[in-house]
Amino acid sequence: GQLFKVAVLPGDGIGPEVMAEALKVLDAVEKRYDVKFERTHANVGGAGIDLEGRALPETTVNICKAADAILFGSVGGPKWETLPPDEQPERGALLPLRKIFGLYANLRPAIIFPSLTSASSLKEEVIAGGFDILVIRELTGGIYFSQPKGIDGAGRDRVGVDTMRYSVPEIERIAHVAFQAAQKRGKKVCSIDKANVLSTSVLWREIVINIAKEYPDVELSHMYVDNAAMQLVRWPKQFDVILCENMFGDILSDEAAMLTGSLGMLPSASLAEGTFGMYEPSGGSAPDIAGQGIANPIAQILSAGMMLRYSFGMIEAADAIDNAVAKVLDQGYRTRDIYQEKAGEKLVNTKEIGDAIIANL
């Protein structure tokens, strides 16, 4: 059988509780498939700060380096919000992890499960039958990481500067990810830019058009980011794969996720070249409900599924996880965040819905 090494970084808030359910699912996968997941736990985020003095301790980086993939929980909470931005759990852990491991391709599905359409703040007629968008966000370039960046001068003469920079190879490789993903889905890529204002966008659009020629079976369109923010609200079903640079992807992927109404359901993958990747829920650490055993572990479980799919090539097991989640929802199991007090729903806790998913595997 195969052996995969997983760095397990539960983090803060509900992170550890939902991670426990994802690990149970990995146990179940080990029983059903000829595979072993060797897991090494490490501290990250607020837990990293409290136990080892920083959001991303060196021991954690080393554990991740020795692994085939990172399964990440969630980080952050009120306790650490007064730290300088650089040292806070989210920023201090996520940005260095992305850079150190070259996680340039962020895949953020925004899916409405047909049985949960009523959780969306969009009207039923706008989302009838659900929607299924995959936002592909460039994650290691653009205004997040380019230099110069900083505040110069003193007092009222200070000037803040950030730089958005993209090279051709950076655009090419993320475009390939988008077109290849689209080939396996709805065969449409909508590339987002602001080519009427940004030079990076002019280059972005030109390169995306070039790369598209290698994928004649995929339909390419372009949309300005301001229009995309509108079109997501107006008619989300028009989208299949949305391709964005880093900052636009940050904004639009969150907007798309909120449109589904079930943030606790959405996984994400951040991929490096090769098979290494980091997998994490799209939602936050929800400190308000942490420790009560009521959090929704589905995003974490689906993140583990994405790990099997993208880092370990275990397509069948990944599909089985996705299907088990869908079945459990169809059977009416609901954690509190997705409970609508409707007939046929069963209100369950974190552990119970985890068990139900495993039972359906």
Added chain:
Amino acid sequence: GQLFKVAVLPGDGIGPEVMAEALKVLDAVEKRYDVKFERTHANVGGAGIDLEGRALPETTVNICKAADAILFGSVGGPKWETLPPDEQPERGALLPLRKIFGLYANLRPAIIFPSLTSASSLKEEVIAGGFDILVIRELTGGIYFSQPKGIDGAGRDRVGVDTMRYSVPEIERIAHVAFQAAQKRGKKVCSIDKANVLSTSVLWREIVINIAKEYPDVELSHMYVDNAAMQLVRWPKQFDVILCENMFGDILSDEAAMLTGSLGMLPSASLAEGTFGMYEPSGGSAPDIAGQGIANPIAQILSAGMMLRYSFGMIEAADAIDNAVAKVLDQGYRTRDIYQEKAGEKLVNTKEIGDAIIANL
């Protein structure tokens, strides 16, 4: 009586038709108040390109310079979409106008009229009773205008660069606009930034906090732009005034506008220091319905109202226009874009709804 000089720039698509209704409203205001509006028409956008060779002809700039305010229609259409971005109607006219006239404060109301809540793609329970958000967007700085900007190198070695830069005075003056606007409304400012990633945002947040001390009656909060994109969808009523830098304001104001479901209803103002300003509908030139006399002129009429309010200090007349529009909607008048086929609605054309508004003045 007073005399105000208005540069009238109808532009393309539905621009001329809806402008005609706004000018009729100005006629009506002249009759009721002791005031004259001296109007000079000028070409802009596609009309500028076709008639004078460029989106913002020099004659147009000079007419605007001689005026007390600019009433702008809308620009753009398929005919000019193959031009280089710099020369296209929107970009080629709007960005230079903003820069030449120092239009640093963009006010974009996103209002749901209670009688039109059903036009929104949001659920009734999310928007019951309507909402009223004012997005205040910095319009002459940030990544739109800062240097360096461009594409360097050749072939696959090319690199695109844009620069986001903000100075303290630039942040201070737009913050004052936001707090002063909030004082006249719901007394809340939510300042949008990405202070966990951008240096400009760190400076932005610090300066906004400083300026807030001069407005103790206004409650200040901060939100990351990605979260704001979510919160607008989740619960738009939580917002009163939203304060943004240029790019974030571009995205969030469009998202907020679309949430109202009635883009054809939303005016905007772009203000310079002093009383000069440019006023334009938030929607586009809608080339698909141009020339048919069916476009909704309300955004253009409300833009004229904002001109009276902000450039001419005619608060009473501006209020009268806002009230007349609300009354006409209550009376059931609907252009095609807001017609819902409900009892009590009267489907009317551009001219008829303009007449109805004037009758209610």
